[in-house]
Amino acid sequence: MTKPIIELKGITKQYDDGFVALSKINMTIEQGKFYSLLGPSGSGKTTILRIIAGFTNATEGQVLFSGQQINQLPPNQRKVNTVFQNYALFPHLDVFDNVAFGLTLQKRPKQEVKKRVLDALKLVQLPGYANREISELSGGQQQRVAIARAIVNEPEVLLLDEPLSALDMKLRQDMQYELRELQQRLGITFIFVTHDQEEALAMSDEIFVMDNGKVLQSGTPVDIYDEPINHFVANFIGESNILPGKMLADYQVEFVGKSFECADGGMRVNEAVEVVLRPEDLDITTADQGKLVVKVDTQLFRGDHFEIIGLDADGNEWLIHSTNPVRDGKEIGLTFEPEDIHVMRFGEKEADFDARLEQYEED
């Protein structure tokens, strides 16, 4: 295990008007990893970033940096740098002076400043842009300058506040690769705030899913995708079919009036649960061979797959991803493996959830 570089302990943020932006957040950030704070707007993810950067104070709780409490340390004395949402480049300075801002404040020798600024610009693939005005740059280029301005100071942690949200799709995807590569090359910790689940899944070592000022679930992208803790996470991360169900016994769950074998256990008999089936885990077969039968309602071509919506006998909607088209209005069968069924308990805490998974899903 690498050592923790930032720890948040019981962080609560309440504004003067009584609004609670964060409640009792605990978070451990390790060195050299790529973290994402993922959640809808207003979930508190940017507030966490501002508390780590020092722009705002937590109402309660501790912020530790390498084991030292830094709650009262002003932002200019913290070893973190931020890439702001709209870049916050200084419009009265050119590219070079923007990137050199931090180094100049440290009174570094001119030669060193020049070398490091030009190196940083090279690193973000903007060599030769040093003397441009900020207003002459495109959004993507401004983005790169903002990153260069932050990393040139060699922070131990880089905070990124939705840095890609203002870019168009193609550029966004390119930047995802670049950011990930940059993080691995520099070997420093990135904390990346986003509301885009694809972005978080693609780039992170670890994701914190947030809603209403709380961390709902944390883990690797694969863990969170495969084993969402509750309805909100299942819905927010990827697409899913979520149905009410009942736990008949360990490894046996009932939904849409039928009993299915599954891979979950550790719940009370007849406990009401929710069941998640990912659309890509549903395979299409003939009506008589399917575990479920649905009638094709609508179908959209998505480029690499077809997105099919089918209705079962009870009127439940089923979202299915298939590489082949089906005929509208046709009855089709759906099959899936027991491990494709993911069972979620109502109101389960993350610690209990993790413990239960450990116990029942070893195989």
Place this chain on the structure above:
Amino acid sequence: MKKPRFSSLYLIFVFIILYTPIFYLIFYSFNAGGNMNHFTGFTWEHYQTLFSDQRILVIVLDTLLIALLSSLVATIVGTFGALGIAGHKKAATRSTLLTLNNVLMVSPDVIIGASFLILFTSLGIGLGFGSVLVSHIAFSIPIVVLMVLPKVNELDPALLNAAQDLGASKAQTFWRVIIPYITPGILSGFFMAFTYSLDDFAVTFFVTGNGFTTLSVEIYSRARQGISLEINALSAVMFIFALLLVVGYYFVNQYSRSRRQRQKRHAQAEVTLR
């Protein structure tokens, strides 16, 4: 947390400086002593003198009339001016027009007054109510333009297209879409023009003849003769009047802002619905 306390002290200090002279005037308007040095007793006497002073009352009415008429005319001319400037296709023409518009905004009052005096004399126009009114209209127009123009520029051309698409004629588009949209700007322009007119001294001083006087000019000539508590009483009345105007302006602003916010909220609701 010492800093905020110092800063609020500083701000309070600035506010005290700003308001001391005004409240000083009002305070002594109730002085039975007859000067602004020793408060010897409370009296309404100066207000009675003020309200029975025919000359002052006529001047007040004249001043208000000039302010009202000039700001009305200036608002109409200036609104069309702003629409016209914004409607010009060439950026160069627009900026030339704007520069010409702003000449009177940045000119010192004395220059405006002196040059208008030359203008009226060379045109053979007699000095008096007419010349003062025309001058006030003239220096109010650019203010109205500057208040209306941002609203006009804010106007989304798609709105006009939408109105026409829905079957509105050009005139209907103008009255039902453009005018309501820029109304906050027009109202601010009117208020500003009104206060500029009330407040003006220098221009009026140049272009008013012997027969006609506005309040500012009257106060000037009385103040040169020394202190008369009737002026204090007058200033108290005018302060209350200004206060009412400001409060009115504030509510007009709040109204248009809250309407804007409501519109914004609607827009957001639509986005989230989608």
Place this chain on the structure above:
Amino acid sequence: MKKSKQFFMVPYFLWIALFVVAPLLLILYQSFTDGQGHFTVRNYLTYGSSSVYLKMSLNSLWYAFLITVITLLVSYPAAYILSRLKHQQLWLLLIILPTWINLLLKAYAFIGLFSRAGAVNHFLMFIGIGPKQILFSDFSFLLVASYIEIPFMILPIYNAIVQLDPALPNASRDLGASPWQTFRLVTFPLTLSGVKAGVQAVFIPSLSLFMLTRLIGGNRVITLGTAIEEHFLTTMNWGMGSTIGVILIVMMFVIMMLTNDRKKKRREVLDDEKTTL
């Protein structure tokens, strides 16, 4: 429609011709005439060769400069603090309110405050300095003129500060700048446009505050404005008055050129071109 639009524009263009262009030309023309209306450059020669006029112009510039500096020093911190408050609209209104009180009334108030037996002298006596001649001095003129101009300086600076993206000072702090460095390197340069607008709004009128020089300065301070008023309304020498007027207009243009944001202008033109394309 095009024609009717032009029709509604007629009064505005008429106004530009009659009240913007014509007065400027007239004052220029008048400055080249003598008492009989004959063409002459004597006014300019007199102005250029008379130490009285030159000294008066320099004096006027110097006072305007002092007034601008005083108001700026008072106003910038005030605007900055104001931008951090709750209920800003209300506080702003309180800043604006005194500007709605007639200038003459405020000047009149100072006659009372500063008079020999006035409140300020009472205070001076109380703290043991003893009464002083305040009214009819350069000092009182500077003080009252600054007092009157303060709101006009606060407002543009306040607007510039409010428009400043709060992420920019944050970014500066994030990159290691102390609060003072942030102010010096980021906040102040980026609100300079407001300062320039404020300087424009204060400096130019300060050149021409003739009523204050009369009421408060007691004719000890003579500004360009006072000279113009005197030539037009007292000595009736319109030619010389216009000449000083032209000088004042020239000064005004110089000030505006010095304080105009050239960079910003360029960007605005660029934006205009973009929108027309």
